Amino acid sequence: MRDRDFAGQIGISEAELIAAHCGKGVTRINAHPDVIMPVATKLGEVMALTRNLSCVHEKTGTYDNYHPGQHAAMILTEDIDLRIFPNHWQHGFAVEKETENGMRRSLQIYDAAGDAVHKIFLRDSSNLDVWQDIKSSLAMESQDQTQVVSSRIPPETPKADPSKVDVLRKEWVRMTDTHQFMRLTSKLKMNRLGAYRIAGAPFVRALRPDAIDQMLQKLQQTGTGVMVFVGNKGCIQIHSGWIKTLRPMGPWQNVMDPGFNLHLRLDHIAEVWAVDKPTQRGPAISVEAFDKHGALIFQVFGVGKEGRDSRAEWREIVNDLDSLHMEAVS
Structure with a gap:
């Protein structure tokens, strides 16, 4: 079961679930994009993931051309194209998880409610030599296994006049x-x-x-x-x-193309x-x-x-x- 689904099943946020493993494959890191993005450029080819409750967007490429901003920032490359809103980048983790396909390494960012904002997954072609240095440079002093989260703010209902x-x-x-x-x-x-x-x-x-x-x-x-x-x-x-390439599966419609996957409910x-x-x-x-x-x-x-x-x-x-x-x- 995916972390997000398991966390929902037991009634906690995904960030709380990840934080519980700090010191055991998880390192709490500085979550600000001005800190994350420069080190992401050192990883080479990775997979970028951004999602909401109904849709998951995955792109393979490299991070580069970062434009910082107090209220909005950007990554502008041919493959990875992001609009970033730093106020919502509240909790960050470097995650190492053993899977049936080997060790999976990622940088994961969560908002104040503990919901995923953005994730960066390393691939076999990524620059693994810098991973340990990145973990050390981003690590927070506190590696507390508990995570305080706020209540989710419900989406704004349609407003018209x-x-x-x-x-x-x-x-x-x-x-x-x-x-x-x-x-x-x-x-x-x-x-x-x-x-x-x-x-x-x-x-x-x-x-x-x-x-x-x-x-x-x-x-x-x-x-x-x-x-x-x-x-x-x-x-x-x-x-x-x-x-x-479209591959429907149950309620999901999936785009499964080289370098781009989309999973839509x-x-x-x-x-x-x-x-x-x-x-x-x-x-x-x-x-x-x-x-x-x-x-x-x-x-x-x-x-x-x-x-x-x-x-x-x-x-x-x-x-x-x-x-x-x-x-x-x-």
Whole structure:
């Protein structure tokens, strides 16, 4: 059983479970990304993992090109592309665990509630010679086996103000960058999902929940490049490229490609929206999935080409996805 699942089964957080093994294969480390990221660059090829309750995003590559920031930081490489929010990097551990495939080494970061924010797993090709030095340099003075965690903050429920829908639409068409959207919704005392629910055409289109699997299969068939965003409050991880191999298993749909794995709980998807935001480089078209609590599961954007934010092939795929109203008609 995976650590996260076992911890949930016995009623504790994953960080509490990991901390209980300090001194026995686990070393408590400084969790700040300004400390973690520079040493991660020394490890060579690794696997980066970022997840939320419904989706796991795994990328193989090397850490480099770190851009620190008090409120937001970034790793920008072709393979590992991260948006980091340091305030949520609260507890860190260097973990050595014997498995049926040999010793597995990782750096693991958790938030205040003890939920995983980001993990870095070493591979056979990683620079194992620096592992001991990294553990020593990052180690905290206290190696306490107990971990104090705070209560989980539930996801924000959808917030909308129908009386401001005209302002929302007016400001929406004036956007020149997708990052302006969150500032707009905040100014109007709304949030992402709340704004989608009232914006209407041509800005958004409600899709059937099974449109996500429909989209993944179409991406596999057409070889259309996309950007896949998966995140939590502390980290967003991005894959830019193709989806070639789909392997469904129970409620999970799995992308199993060299260098990129995605594990998605299709049964957690409650709402799906096709979204069209204007930018200076043309429309940024996305498909976004949310769970029953209103939490964002993942987003998919078209990969830009020749200075444009999207491709015609991606727009065509999105346009062909089944709208929610079609379910009521059938």
